[in-house]
Amino acid sequence: MKFIIKICIFLMIFSIYIPCYAEEVIPGAVSGILIDADSGKIIFEKNKNKKVAMASLTKMMSQIIILEEIEKGNIKWDDIVVVSKTAQDMGGSQIYIEMGEKISIRDLMKGISMASGNDATVMMAEVISGNEEKFVERMNKKAKELGLKNTKFVNSTGLDEDGHYSTAYDLSVIARELVVNHPSILEFSSLYEDYLREGTDKKFWLVNTNKLVHFYEGADGLKTGHTDNAGYCLAATAKRGDLRLIGIVLGEKDSKIRNSETMSLLDYGFNTVKMNKLMSKDEVVKKISIDKASDKELEIVMCNDLNILENKSSEKINYRFKYYINDISLPLKKGEVIGKVKVYNDKYIKSGDLCINKDIKRLSFFDLYLKNIISIFSGNL
Numbered sequence: 001m002k003f004i005i006k007i008c009i010f011l012m013i014f015s016i017y018i019p020c021y022a023e024e025v026i027p028g029a030v031s032g033i034l035i036d037a038d039s040g041k042i043i044f045e046k047n048k049n050k051k052v053a054m055a056s057l058t059k060m061m062s063q064i065i066i067l068e069e070i071e072k073g074n075i076k077w078d079d080i081v082v083v084s085k086t087a088q089d090m091g092g093s094q095i096y097i098e099m100g101e102k103i104s105i106r107d108l109m110k111g112i113s114m115a116s117g118n119d120a121t122v123m124m125a126e127v128i129s130g131n132e133e134k135f136v137e138r139m140n141k142k143a144k145e146l147g148l149k150n151t152k153f154v155n156s157t158g159l160d161e162d163g164h165y166s167t168a169y170d171l172s173v174i175a176r177e178l179v180v181n182h183p184s185i186l187e188f189s190s191l192y193e194d195y196l197r198e199g200t201d202k203k204f205w206l207v208n209t210n211k212l213v214h215f216y217e218g219a220d221g222l223k224t225g226h227t228d229n230a231g232y233c234l235a236a237t238a239k240r241g242d243l244r245l246i247g248i249v250l251g252e253k254d255s256k257i258r259n260s261e262t263m264s265l266l267d268y269g270f271n272t273v274k275m276n277k278l279m280s281k282d283e284v285v286k287k288i289s290i291d292k293a294s295d296k297e298l299e300i301v302m303c304n305d306l307n308i309l310e311n312k313s314s315e316k317i318n319y320r321f322k323y324y325i326n327d328i329s330l331p332l333k334k335g336e337v338i339g340k341v342k343v344y345n346d347k348y349i350k351s352g353d354l355c356i357n358k359d360i361k362r363l364s365f366f367d368l369y370l371k372n373i374i375s376i377f378s379g380n381l
Helices: 002-013 055-072 105-115 118-129 132-145 168-181 185-189 255-272 365-378
Strands: 031-036 042-046 080-082 102-104 193-196 204-207 219-227 231-240 243-252 273-279 284-288 298-302 306-311 320-325 337-344 348-356
Touching (some): 031 255, 042 168, 055 118, 055 219, 102 105, 105 118, 105 193, 168 219, 168 231, 231 255, 243 255, 243 273, 306 348
């Protein structure tokens, strides 16, 4: 059995794909999962719904809430906050902030993302919600919004506590929410090394606890974790071409096994599936005419790339497209969604939004009158 596992890993490293038994991809993990970030489709799973301690993978939910506050403009990266005694006294992994110290929110986010700082996490919880308890309430509310049924947060950091748990599947949903809807996280999680408090006499060197971002092709995140109850855990994401994968491994025995099995999991995905880009963002897919519009012809474009996940071993698939345009009322703003395109093979697969590619005004009464006069004299009426 060990020989088969070694052969599978060897073939994955050298990008030669031969199907391996699923349980041999991450044999040391208590549970794990691999998904396509674009669609959320599961590529691999092992005990995906088993409730376990999640260690610092907890902080992915904390990061979602921090980034929501940044995106709403409630806090800014350059805001300076004063460190509390509660934050200073946090145990476990730290960036060693001290009570009364002034530090930027950007540096705190670096500390969470790269060093898994419990002190930085609790400090941000206090900045946003006043205290960690209220912040955790918001974390659990967000979990419900994401449809998570097997996750409960008791703290913002992932330190071992009774009743604090999640699953590989739920954590993949959290990771996907973070990467897809808050991609600025990658600015922090992709850094292998950086500094806190630059320009001061307390300059502090950070090295990312996620070593994959340094030596695995395409890796740019996401979060490591370790406690006695959880073992060694990792939520990893990597992108090659148009394909981004998210892999979760939980309950590994040590960090080396955690890293090697996560790489095997990602290799399994990159060697098994591919992303087929059917249409590109801003690609013109249809032209229509609308009465009383400032433009004679309106170009309808894709709002975003339209991608389909396919098995590498599959034969070429012929897709069919159906376009659905909403009832349109003028004026229209560039980027406004005005319909959908649905993709079919033998059955419905997925859909993408259709947008207008420029501002379209409604012609005034005078413009309409002038347009009709021109048309009469040009012989178009």
